[in-house]
Amino acid sequence: MPPEYDTVEVSVLIIGAGAAGARAAIELAERGVDDVLVLGKRGHGDAHTTWARGGINGALGTRDPEDDWTIHAADTLKEGHFLNDPAKVETVTEQMPERLRELDEWGMDYSRTDDGGIDQRYFGAQSYRRTAFAGDHTGESMLDTLVGRARDLGVPHRENVMITKLAADGDRVYGAVGFDMDTGEFVVFNAGAVVLAAGGYAAIYDRHTSREDENNGDGPALAYDAGASLMDMEFVQFHPTGMAVDGSDPEWAPWSGRLVTEAVRGEGGRLYNTDGERFMRRYSPDQMELDARDVVARAIAQEVSEGRGTENGGVYLDVSHRDAGFIRERLPRMYERFQDLGVDMAEEPVEVAPTAHYGMGGVAVDGHGETDVTDLFAIGETMAGVHGANRLGGNSLAETVAYGVVAGRRVADRIEGPGTMPERVVTGLVEPHLSELAALANADGTYDVDALIAELRECLWTHAGIRRDEATLSSGLDAVDRIRGKAADVAVGPVTSRSFEYAIDLGVMMTSAEAVLRGALERTESRGAHYRTDYPDSDPTWQHNIHYRRADIGGMATDTQPVATPSEAVQAALDAGHELDYHQLE
Ligand SMILES: Cc1cc2nc3c(=O)[nH]c(=O)nc-3n(C[C@H](O)[C@H](O)[C@H](O)COP(=O)(O)OP(=O)(O)OC[C@H]3O[C@@H](n4cnc5c(N)ncnc54)[C@H](O)[C@@H]3O)c2cc1C
Ligand SMILES: O=C([O-])CC(=O)C(=O)O
Structure with missing residues (x-):
């Protein structure tokens, strides 16, 4: 018998209350979809976005009027070593001036120029001063602004809820399953569409990470488990x-x-x-x-x-x-x-x-943020495609709000109501999963969860760090397999305990860990953040993205797909060869 659970019905479930989730919720509310629920596994307003420091990019031209969005796009593609999806890059860069101004209207406390304009600073590998900022606490200021706006629009939210599985049948998503971290109650969310805005995966690395205790790869793992494919996971920014x-x-x-x-x-x-x-x-x-x-x-x-x-x-x-x-x-x-x-x-x-610091990879999506699974969207740091082989600083916050809007629009156009979870999904997937969760609580196994997480992080740092080669990557994959074996035999407390949460974390971290190692092994070249000492040069035949799919037999499968070409406007900006001249700063 499955444990007891509560059922919640909404039109749109947004998993993640960082900048991406908040912006998508605002878009939906502004378009009249008010039956939305935004949830996060931490306190509301306390998403990882608050850690963002240096700024957010957009070609406003406050200090350098010659800047424009096509040059922003060209810089992004160049530094992504042309593995980015040009259409997604253009989607982000073209709307950023509007997104920055709208944050201003909603009260963001940007640092200002003497005449009150939104100030912009230099940031790495950008041709012009394009990074708008609020001191060095840009993310905090931005999330305060977005959460305030969502509150004004009456967007409902829940905090301290951890999602552990999406309810999907391989083709379509119907909702999600999770638990309330305060009460221990299990919850099934029945939703017409699900937007995954659950952050990134860089915390799978050990103590040498700029991440807090989030970004374990929940977004990629949940989507992958539901049948969506991942992309570019081998590119991790140091x-x-x-x-x-x-x-x-x-x-x-x-x-x-x-x-x-x-x-x-x-x-x-x-x-x-x-x-x-x-x-x-x-x-x-x-x-x-x-x-x-x-x-x-x-x-x-x-x-x-x-x-x-x-x-x-x-x-x-x-x-x-x-x-x-x-x-x-x-x-x-x-x-x-x-x-x-x-x-x-x-x-x-x-x-x-x-x-x-940051995983460039994530869930593969189309131009509207929709994954291979119908009605399942992935946005913000959870999605892949904008950053290619290396992200420009300040482009991640940009991606969160730009894709929040794009996905929000798409969902609003399509949504017809809460949708109904088919009985076969409830009995075939949701209830067995709830039984597994109940069995995990108070499990009396051999291994300590914290120790296994530390082992996994150390493994990533050692085997898939700044420099990689075939031997270290292969032995890293073996090490992940061994940790996976031990993870099936752990000692865990009740549902409300930290060890229960960490046991779930350990499970999701395995997906990103395996994908990073597998992709890094497969990509026999060096490009952007991926540096192979045994293949130190870029190889034009690797002008492909690696996709990762769950295989029915034998675990993770990978295949490659060619990258599209930029629009004429952006190609012209690329041809013009704009480049930052550092010495004008001195
Ligand atoms: C130290 C630091 C500084 C940075 N500075 C900048 C910067 O200056 N400029 C820039 O562009 N980028 C910066 N970045 C990157 C940027 O902050 C992030 O990429 C961006 O904020 C991600 O926003 P997001 O909304 O996608 O996800 P997040 O802000 O990470 O939010 C994820 C949400 O998902 C929830 N969640 C996750 N898993 C689950 C689950 N299983 N169940 C329920 N909820 C879940 C979380 O609780 C949270 O609410 C920085 C990153 C770091 C680490
Ligand atoms: O402040 C920083 O260096 C971080 C940052 O901008 C980013 O990751 O985009």
Whole structure:
């Protein structure tokens, strides 16, 4: 017998209350679909988006009027090494000026120019100052604004609900299954359409990650399990500047890998090795510290591996040539964080090293954000296609609101009501899954869930890190298989316990872990964030995206699909060869 459960009926279920989910909900509400429920597995307003720091891109041209959306698109494609879907890139870049202005109208506290315009700063590998920002707490300000707007429109939400499975029959989605993390009650959501806005998968990496305890890959795992395909999972962005700390110092240790925003470099921060050399001159004399993230991250890793790094495995990032007042105004959170740790950024450098930050891959979707499974949409960091082999800083927040609007529109045009979950889905999938959840609660197995998660994260860092090769990737896949075996025999507390949540996390992390390793092994070239020491060059025959599908027999299947070509307008911007000239910043 399955355990008891509550049933909730809605027209549209939005799984995820970050910027993407909130923006989709606003679009639906504005188009008259009010029977929507937005839910998240944390407190409302506390999604990962609040961690976003440096800014959000859009060719407003506040400081550089020659910028326009086609150049934004061209920069995005170039830095994605042309593995991005050009149509999706254009969808995002073309609407961003409007999205930025609308956030302004809704009250976002952007940093301003002297005459009150939305200020824009330099960010890596972008031809112009295009990154709008609110100090260095852009995500927090943006989510406050979106949540406020959704509240004004009366959009219903639920917090602390964790979704564990989508109710789908391979072709169509009918809703989702989960539990209330406060009460332990199981819930089945019956929905006409489901929008997955559940964030990314970069937290499958170990302590060297800029992520909090989210982004375990819930979105990709839920979609994949429901029959949708994933794409580009092998591309994981290592942000050049995570905090490099003395791990034995209890005050510093928790900060290992936490982000030092790219805005520090955007505002003039310089990188030095322990010989006092500004080493980016050797790697990228034109774009210097503001070259693409993969280039800067690999340069730092190279300096450290050749013995010019600090004892904590990093290099120095120095912005102290800037005025102290300017630093406190433009980088307030960074300044305060280091000051609390006894370092004054206005006087001295900080130590930084690459940190796993963002998965470019995710759920494969069409131009409206719909997956291979009818009525199942994936948006924001959960979706794939916009960033290609390497994401431009500031483009992720852009993607959240742009695709929130696009998917919201599509769902609003199509939705006719709550829809009914067929009995065969309830008895064949929902109830057996609920029985599995009930059996997992209080399971008296051998292995500790926390220890297995740590083992998996360490495995990803070691086997699919900044540099990869066939031998390490293959042995990484074997290690994931072994962890999967142990994960079937874990010790877990009741439904409301952290260990129950972590046991679910461990399960979802396996999907992204396997996909990253499998794709990285299959892609026998180096491109963007994916660097194979045994195939150090890009290979034009790899101008394909790898798709990952659940196979009935034998687990994960992969196949490749060619990439489309950009529109004439964007091709013209590419041909014009715009490029950031770092030296105008100095
Ligand atoms: C430190 C840091 C700084 C960053 N700075 C920037 C920046 O300055 N500019 C930029 O463009 N990008 C930045 N990024 C990336 C950007 O913040 C994210 O990609 C973006 O905020 C993702 O938004 P989202 O709405 O897609 O997902 P999220 O904000 O991650 O929201 C996901 C939601 O899904 C919910 N959820 C997840 N799984 C489940 C489940 N199983 N059941 C129920 N709910 C679930 C979560 O509770 C949450 O509500 C940064 C990332 C990091 C780590
Ligand atoms: O502040 C940062 O460096 C992070 C950021 O912009 C991004 O990931 O897009």
